[in-house]
Amino acid sequence: MKEYKVIFYPGGEEANAPHGENLLRVAAAAGLYITASCGGNQTCGKCKVIIESGEIEGGLSDKLSPEEIEKGYRMACTSKIKSDLEVRIPVESQLSDKRVLTEATSKRLLIPESLETLAPEYKLNPLLKKYYLELPLPTLKDNIDDYSRLKRGLKQSYNFPDCSISLSCLKTIPGLLRKSGFKVTLTLLETGNIPEIVKIEEGDRTAEHYCIAIDIGTTSIYAALIDLSQGEVLATASDYNAQIAYGEDIINRIVYSQKGDGLKTLQEAVVKTIEGAIHRVLKEADISEDKISYLVAAGNTTMTHLLLGLDPKYIREAPYIPAINSTLQIQAAEVGLDLPAHVCLYLFPGAAGYIGGDITAGVLGTGIAQSDELILFIDIGTNGEVVLGNSEWMVAAACSAGPAFEGGTIKHGMRATFGAIEQVEIDENCEPMLITLGHKPPKGICGAGLISLIAELLETGIINQRGKFNTGLSTTRIRTKGGTKEYVLAFKDETGIDEDIVITEPDIDDLIRAKGAMYAGVSTLLNSVGLGISDISRIIIAGNLGFHLEVEKAITIGLFPEVDYSKFTFIGNGSLLGATLSACSREMFEKADEIARSITNIELSDNPEFMEEYMAALFLPHTEEKRFPEVLKRLSKHRCRRTEVR
């Protein structure tokens, strides 16, 4: 079949593809991620591209304005290529070079100060260890085989009664022993009762020992390179999960996995993303990949399944059964990762189909399971998860919050990367002040920015408690476009994109639903154990919302319960934190399975109590005023400006 060449701008990436191929897939093949919330289902209208030369079929949509169509804008997901092409990906469709939050903290692996007391059991004890041996040279009188000589040395020097060996390592033994004068370093995989020799190196290499912790998020992948001789994080990197091209959330990914080669495509996409992140941390620290002993990865259950190439189908269907939720240790190469044969991959255990390894890692990293106090853990990601408990018991629930807080479904939503609006203040004239990440011209709004914005809109009376605009205010920023009311955060010429940045009433509805689901999840969990908000000693927030998450504003909109601010801790990426700690500490990793098994999952779908709580929470901050007395006191200050539309 005829193949065409497609060049993508601004990067100049090239890909070849056959006649009729879908343009979104061509871009993915070239390693380019075009924002596509709906996974190519032609509903979200976000994958706009500009066809600069060449011919396509399709690509039109009512999501495109006549001006855009005139300029060559098309929807990539419905475009089929019919010739060589030059395609420009507009800024708003690029999943930019982002840098996520933990990156900024980077250099030293340490539980954040506030958490040190929460992870008291942490001590440096890597999952694989290195042992240096100086062995006697073979003679006719001492002519045991090379492998037995190693075993004897391990027994004499380190008291290992026995061991096993991988074939790939065995192959390197005769040559390396002789090259090194029988002075070698062994890397041992210690699981079960018999350690396995997975690697042999010349001379004493015990100081050169590294591993990588990985958080496999639905939206983003994070990697942290760890020096195991010191327990230090040397470098971190993150990237968008390349699976995004095939669906924005878990459900869409599962749906895609059921189509033809879908599972394979999704596995390859995440493997490619992880490889990229590994490559970047290694490059940054100038360390070669053969010095890596293992990876420790945490992700939600579906992400884990897709990485392993396991069919996630039954996670989606009641009673929501994963293939595996336990700790798993395999060769990294088994999932297709292009790493040396000795590199192991450890996967974090989960508690249920929607309470995955990322949550176990967060719980582990924050020490909830060792706490005497009652802790509430809230992970705000593409899915929202809530855990409540202490060292005695833990209950958890997954809330279908939707990807609003990660930028999905919101017209100008985006991830917390350069140009994302993180913080908003609005003055008495309805004029906003915006703080963007990296101080770049605004490109969109991230999770923290949305929370800040909605709270400001509410406090200033621009919206009412149902999230509807007060059209009686004299400002050009509140307007109606195409029948939809919106507030303009930044006019086109102030932005880093080619249009006004706005928040619409449907966006606000989405946010209210998302925060309502989170809050209702917390309430349902508390009810399930007969406790109330006042019983909670500490609230730990995890997620990639952005650095500037303002607790006060999150309480104002009713996302978090109204308690004293001092009870809140924000830890950023909890999954990566737990994976990093466990990568450095066998005791921590072993505890993970115990934690996963001790969490009781409360299923919220079809749960009438949750539905009732959810309906009650679809209000800013909540229909039950007594739950947010301080917020209501503050809101009353602006009551003069409010037009009651309730």
Next chain:
Amino acid sequence: MKEYKVIFYPGGEEANAPHGENLLRVAAAAGLYITASCGGNQTCGKCKVIIESGEIEGGLSDKLSPEEIEKGYRMACTSKIKSDLEVRIPVESQLSDKRVLTEATSKRLLIPESLETLAPEYKLNPLLKKYYLELPLPTLKDNIDDYSRLKRGLKQSYNFPDCSISLSCLKTIPGLLRKSGFKVTLTLLETGNIPEIVKIEEGDRTAEHYCIAIDIGTTSIYAALIDLSQGEVLATASDYNAQIAYGEDIINRIVYSQKGDGLKTLQEAVVKTIEGAIHRVLKEADISEDKISYLVAAGNTTMTHLLLGLDPKYIREAPYIPAINSTLQIQAAEVGLDLPAHVCLYLFPGAAGYIGGDITAGVLGTGIAQSDELILFIDIGTNGEVVLGNSEWMVAAACSAGPAFEGGTIKHGMRATFGAIEQVEIDENCEPMLITLGHKPPKGICGAGLISLIAELLETGIINQRGKFNTGLSTTRIRTKGGTKEYVLAFKDETGIDEDIVITEPDIDDLIRAKGAMYAGVSTLLNSVGLGISDISRIIIAGNLGFHLEVEKAITIGLFPEVDYSKFTFIGNGSLLGATLSACSREMFEKADEIARSITNIELSDNPEFMEEYMAALFLPHTEEKRFPEVLKRLSKHRCRRTEVR
């Protein structure tokens, strides 16, 4: 065509055959070997049978006396069947008990009667086992992951506290559980303290459980398919090791492995041969390869290294160090065998660079390590190995005998397969009578045939004690061709090949060196522990020499020491015997490593005592006449015909 039923007595074996079929072939088809010296050429008169009922055509011969004809005796090779028959095979026409024992028992894996006392610990206990589970269906209240459900089932039904799983198996679990209604059979690999689930099948498949035992010889590969539910051998196959093309013996193979891709070439060659043998046994028994759970392979140290792709270089250089000599368990696919991912490969441990897993297997299979009596074990293969000992101690030595006994280096040497001359008798006119394997026209001479032949040549005075021809005899069978003296065993038109089958003086020299090395090895071992031949209670001979190995003749040529015949047992392929037993018995396999570690290797290369013994043994039977008094008595009978050329 009409088929008749033929019943053979005393065994009661039955065969169906068409009208007019040759009775010798009917017997062969029933698995019965009727002595037929001439390979069915109707000249030897040895295949007498008694027709007890029914009608035949032909079968008369001047080899039969009138009394015999009266009693119903006929020659099987010229009898054609014309009705249902009952046929008795008289004692003198039955192949002796010296048939390879494992072969004789063909249908049922049993330690041959004579060995039962030597392997008392044998009981059916496969290395991998199958377990059937009927699991409760998942519900919202019982929604643990599939893998945990399996683990719980294994714990509840079979008391396994924990287990692990291979990724390849994990992938099949969700689909298979649901397809089977959660009724499945698991195959478990039980090593270390945590068993691994390697395979899952729908429904109860515990009865369908098979493995294959393999002997990896330098010259030949043997495979036996075993039904693990019964401990029965269902089929066997053998083939030349395709590595032969790259060197006849171990040293040449090691040399070849050092050239360019040599190691890879050799690995691929043996893998291909093993695959062929596996394919044949599976086809014969009509069993698909996915029903195989594991392979158990025994081979000498170099063969094992080449199969694993391990560099054998240091086995050849003093102090002769292998990479590994312990038990090894890997995936069969890791060495390139085209088998499903769940198939394990177990390799037998060896004792030294030249005392490999084949010898450990032979020692294991014959029970030397459990014996109170002193046993001498001699394995005659491409290399010759000797083990001496009992339950208290064992010493072993490898003799560079060369491949003469397996047919290598001998002009018309061949493996013990159809058409191989196994037994030779020479009359007073220097005329030979030949017994071939499978009653086929002769194609060459196997190990047993060579021993028989050399003994006959010696006893009849056709050669002298130095192996030189007596050219003074009046026979056309002794001749000089191209400057080389030779004896014609069969002229071209009597053979199954396109030339005369001969034995040459250089062939005889080779045989004398080979038998001299074996004998000297035995003597050196005995000397090393201060014992003599009279201290030996039992001598066990292993090797693929052929069915008809005649102990008397082997003593005549000085291959075996002169002791009472009753002390000898011939077990055929000891390596395959040990591998087969171990494949059926975890206790046996575990004992192998213990045996390998308890054997003391006596190095013969550069051993002056061995060299002295070897030089003294380069004579028929030996230069020291007092070691073979009975042989010399017999030889003196023919002394009248001898022309002394000494």
